[in-house]
Amino acid sequence: xVSPVTVVKSEGPKLVPFFKATCVYFVLxxxxxxxxxxxxxxxxxxxxxxxxxxxAHGFSFLGAHSSARKILAGLIFSALGDAFLxxxxxxxxxxxxxxxxxxxxxxxxxxxxKPLNMHAGLVITAVSSLSYILLYPYLSGPFTYLVAVYxxxxxxxxxxxxxxxxxxxxxxxxTKLSACLGAMLFMVSDLTIxxxxxxxxxxxxxxxxxxxxxxxxxxxALSAVECQDVEVARKRT
Numbered sequence: 113x114v115s116p117v118t119v120v121k122s123e124g125p126k127l128v129p130f131f132k133a134t135c136v137y138f139v140l141x142x143x144x145x146x147x148x149x150x151x152x153x154x155x156x157x158x159x160x161x162x163x164x165x166x167x168a169h170g171f172s173f174l175g176a177h178s179s180a181r182k183i184l185a186g187l188i189f190s191a192l193g194d195a196f197l198x199x200x201x202x203x204x205x206x207x208x209x210x211x212x213x214x215x216x217x218x219x220x221x222x223x224x225x226k227p228l229n230m231h232a233g234l235v236i237t238a239v240s241s242l243s244y245i246l247l248y249p250y251l252s253g254p255f256t257y258l259v260a261v262y263x264x265x266x267x268x269x270x271x272x273x274x275x276x277x278x279x280x281x282x283x284x285x286x287t288k289l290s291a292c293l294g295a296m297l298f299m300v301s302d303l304t305i306x307x308x309x310x311x312x313x314x315x316x317x318x319x320x321x322x323x324x325x326x327x328x329x330x331x332x333a334l335s336a337v338e339c340q341d342v343e344v345a346r347k348r349t
Contacts, residue, residue: 119286123337126168127330130161134326144198144318152198158326159191162333169337180336182222186215190329205309206258212302213262216269219332223291229275236274240267243303250310259306266302270295273332287335294331301325 137158142151166174166184174180193211196204240263251259273295276288301324308317 123334126165127161130158130165130330133157133161137322137326138319147198147202152195155198156191156194159187159194159329162187162329163191165333166336177336179222179224182218183332183336186218186222187329187333189215189218206254209258209262213265216265219295220265220269220272222336223269223272223276225272227275227278229271229278232274233271236267236271239299240264243306247306247310255310259310262302266299270299273335287337290331291335294328294335297324297328297331301328 137154140154142148142154144151163184166180166187169180174184189211193208193215196208196211198204200208244260244263247259248256273291277292278288301321304314304317304321304324308314308321314320
């Protein structure tokens with residue numbers, strides 16, 4: 113297994129633009145009441161940096177590993193979703209929801225179906241069901257089923273990420289842990305969005321949503337580089 117020190121040394125410099133772009137977003141903290149292309153750019157900039165992070169590993173790496181390509185595609189759809197949500201009050205919330213639904217499908221495919229880990233699946237099913245039960249009384253019209261489908265998709269993505277983390281068998285890697293934590297943070301971010309939009313105002317909701325979202329995307333992007341790090345470790349041993 114690749115050591116955390118090796119990971120920091122090899123991947124840290126490539127993530128510097130992401131951290132800078134994230135700081136720019138929080139420092140500027142542009143008002144959501146005045147959507148503009150500039151505010152969309154600032155919001156999407158950290159995700160653009162994660163595109164660059166994956167592309168920095170080389171086209172040959174992306175060509176050889178389908179999971180990395182799927183995560184890159186998921187990040188592209190995420191950026192589209194972020195842009196749509198800038199104008200959610202103008203009627204583009206559903207468009208953003210669709211983009212992120214596609215993102216979760218891509219991430220689920222990247223994480224794969226092995227190992228199955230039905231115990232994790234049952235836990236995620238319970239959490240997803242409770243989340244929908246909480247939201248259901250506040251939903252109306254098409255959101256009644258759109259939210260249900262979205263919860264099922266993000267729950268499935270979370271299950272596939274968590275299933276790969278085999279702590280009991282000591283088969284885990286730092287990238288599997290990264291995918292697991294990223295998926296869980298993504299679920300926290302989206303649940304906060306849903307509660308704040310449909311149920312009641314969540315204190316500091318925007319800060320919670322964006323902090324967990326950016327952290328989630330970074331961790332999921334990191335999970336895509338496992339194959340390359342294994343190759344590097346083998347060359348050094």
